Amino acid sequence: MRPADPLDPLEQGLAEGLRSRDRATFELLVRRDGPVLLRMLRSLLQDEEEARDALQEAFLSAFQGAEGFRGESRVSTWLRRIAFHAGLMRLRKRQRRPERSLEELLPRFEEDGNFARPEPSWQDPLARVEARELRRLVRAALEELPEDYRAAIALRDLEQLDTREAASLLEITPGALKVRLHRARQALRALLAPRIGEALP
Amino acid sequence: MNCEHFRASIERCLREGLGPEAADFEAHARDCASCRQSYEAHREFCCRRFVEELDRFLEQELDPAGRALFELHLRRCPPCGDYLEGYGRTIEIAHLGCGGEAGPDCRELPEDLLRRILGGLGDPA
Numbered sequence: 001m002r003p004a005d006p007l008d009p010l011e012q013g014l015a016e017g018l019r020s021r022d023r024a025t026f027e028l029l030v031r032r033d034g035p036v037l038l039r040m041l042r043s044l045l046q047d048e049e050e051a052r053d054a055l056q057e058a059f060l061s062a063f064q065g066a067e068g069f070r071g072e073s074r075v076s077t078w079l080r081r082i083a084f085h086a087g088l089m090r091l092r093k094r095q096r097r098p099e100r101s102l103e104e105l106l107p108r109f110e111e112d113g114n115f116a117r118p119e120p121s122w123q124d125p126l127a128r129v130e131a132r133e134l135r136r137l138v139r140a141a142l143e144e145l146p147e148d149y150r151a152a153i154a155l156r157d158l159e160q161l162d163t164r165e166a167a168s169l170l171e172i173t174p175g176a177l178k179v180r181l182h183r184a185r186q187a188l189r190a191l192l193a194p195r196i197g198e199a200l201p
Numbered sequence: 202m203n204c205e206h207f208r209a210s211i212e213r214c215l216r217e218g219l220g221p222e223a224a225d226f227e228a229h230a231r232d233c234a235s236c237r238q239s240y241e242a243h244r245e246f247c248c249r250r251f252v253e254e255l256d257r258f259l260e261q262e263l264d265p266a267g268r269a270l271f272e273l274h275l276r277r278c279p280p281c282g283d284y285l286e287g288y289g290r291t292i293e294i295a296h297l298g299c300g301g302e303a304g305p306d307c308r309e310l311p312e313d314l315l316r317r318i319l320g321g322l323g324d325p326a
Contacts, residue, residue: 030318034310056318063322107284113247115280119287131297138295157295182256189291196294 014075018066026063033076034059037083043158044087044151046139054090058083084155084169091147100144105187119193129196141191149184156181202229207236211243211273246274251281255288 017025034055041051041058062082069078108116129137142150148170155166156177167177202210202225210226230237251274257263258271275281310318 026322027319030315031310034315034318035308038310038314052314052317055314056321059318060321107248107252109247109249113245113249115248115284118280119284134294134297142295153295157292160296178256178260185256185288185291186252188295189287192291192294193287 011074015069015071018069018075021063021066026059026066029062029075029079030059033079037080040080040154040159041083041087044084044154045090046142050090050094051087054086055083058086061086081169088147088151091151100146100187100191102146102149102183102187105190106183107186107190119190134196137192137195141188141195144191145184145187149180149187152177152181153184153188157185202226204229204233204236207233208239211240242270243273246270248274248278248281248284251275251278252284255285259289 014025014029016022018029037058038051038055041054042048045051045054058079062079065082069075073081107119110116142153145153151170152166155161155169156163161169163174163177167174170177172180202222207226207229210222230240251271254263254267254271258268263271275285309315
């Protein structure tokens with residue numbers, strides 16, 4: 001986690017404003033960090049209303065706990081962690097269709113290590129499947145992944161955070177994140193490939 | 202056959218067989234432990250290992266020897282070529298399908314949401 005720079009006057013001012021519960025500081029942070037946090041929550045939740053609710057909840061929670069902000073990270077990092085947590089809690093509470101077992105979506109191999117069955121392939125779907133339909137397919141497939149795997153894809157592939165940042169939000173090591181992301185991508189590939197094939201005109 | 206020739210022939214050997222050179226190839230593999238090891242490593246690089254190392258390949262984390270093995274398998278195994286293609290497409294599609302859309306309109310919060318958040322905070326002081 002990147003610590004607050006003691007020489008950065010803006011960061012110091014924000015930290016002091018937070019701790020003293022200064023209204024103008026709060027508003028500045030909502031305006032400055034709100035857009036990027038909303039985007040992250042959209043990626044994670046794939047639902048506009050839920051993302052907005054989670055953002056509101058996150059800012060409320062941040063402001064209520066502002067006096068406890070110790071400056072061990074930048075203010076933006078601290079807010080991102082709170083917003084991600086709010087999103088993850090919503091993801092966990094959500095009534096969803098049963099998650100697919102990840103194992104059944106991973107490739108299978110013969111004893112000699114070669115593919116046990118041909119994996120479905122696709123040809124240039126980006127050029128041929130309508131963007132809205134593609135979005136619907138991706139959302140539906142993400143919905144079927146276990147939440148920890150979905151969160152890994154949301155942070156790395158959708159939000160394009162680097163491994164260190166994403167691992168820190170998920171509270172796992174970078175190595176563990178890489179393994180999780182790799183499995184999640186394999187599963188997403190297995191879900192999407194046949195559906196994209198069906199959606200091709 | 203010397204070591205240089207042997208190593209240059211491994212790929213062809215695995216892909217097409219060696220024909221008349223097979224006896225020389227095998228003789229060198231018997232006599233040279235280092236070349237034998239290299240041949241075994243190439244031969245044992247299966248689809249499972251390809252899939253396991255795919256992410257490290259894309260992130261450019263494989264060392265030169267590991268990368269060479271990976272690329273050799275990629276050249277001689279069409280199903281793995283398809284798998285890699287689909288894997289790369291998945292990342293691209295996930296980003297374009299669901300991540301990219303949040304970009305351009307996201308420089309400012311929608312006004313109604315901004316009011317809702319600030320209004321919901323009450324008076325913090």
